[in-house]
Amino acid sequence: MQIIKVQFLKGEIPSGKAYTYFSEETVSTGDMVQINSSAKGVITEVDIPESEIEDFRDKVKTIVGKVVSESKEEPGERFNVLDSLVAQKCYCKEESYPHFAPEDGICWKCNQQIYAEGKNRMGNLSKGISIEKAGSELITGCPHCNWSYCD
Ligand SMILES: [Zn+2]
Numbered sequence: 001m002q003i004i005k006v007q008f009l010k011g012e013i014p015s016g017k018a019y020t021y022f023s024e025e026t027v028s029t030g031d032m033v034q035i036n037s038s039a040k041g042v043i044t045e046v047d048i049p050e051s052e053i054e055d056f057r058d059k060v061k062t063i064v065g066k067v068v069s070e071s072k073e074e075p076g077e078r079f080n081v082l083d084s085l086v087a088q089k090c091y092c093k094e095e096s097y098p099h100f101a102p103e104d105g106i107c108w109k110c111n112q113q114i115y116a117e118g119k120n121r122m123g124n125l126s127k128g129i130s131i132e133k134a135g136s137e138l139i140t141g142c143p144h145c146n147w148s149y150c151d
Pocket of ligand 1: 107108109110111112142143144145146147
């Protein structure tokens with residue numbers, strides 16, 4: 001258990017005096033934490049010596065935990081053969097495109113699953129077609145061997 005000092009956030013700005021809390025997780029100065037169900041705060045000090053809280057140790061509360069910052073990364077591509085098969089079929093139907101991709105997703109040229117990881121002609125890993133792509137683009141060729149299905 002770490003003893004820390006936390007300054008409450010007023011809106012986005014830390015304000016007022018820093019209060020002493022326990023933290024079950026290891027935290028560091030500057031971390032944004034959830035103090036209780038309604039308040040967030042910023043850690044101003046960590047590893048406060050036990051002696052400093054001796055007189056009021058039983059009143060010291062424990063923070064909820066670190067605030068996980070919302071990831072700004074792009075949502076990763078997802079791969080699933082069945083979902084992608086369906087996604088591509090629906091896409092072709094909606095757009096009135098012919099369905100070029102193999103019915104079962106297996107490339108008839110290289111025998112690999114186009115909606116899953118495979119190897120390209122150089123023997124390197126090739127990612128295959130994600131569910132997102134299958135649902136938003138007309139598939140006209142193999143992502144692994146580049147064989148065209150529409151010739
Ligand atoms: Zn292929």
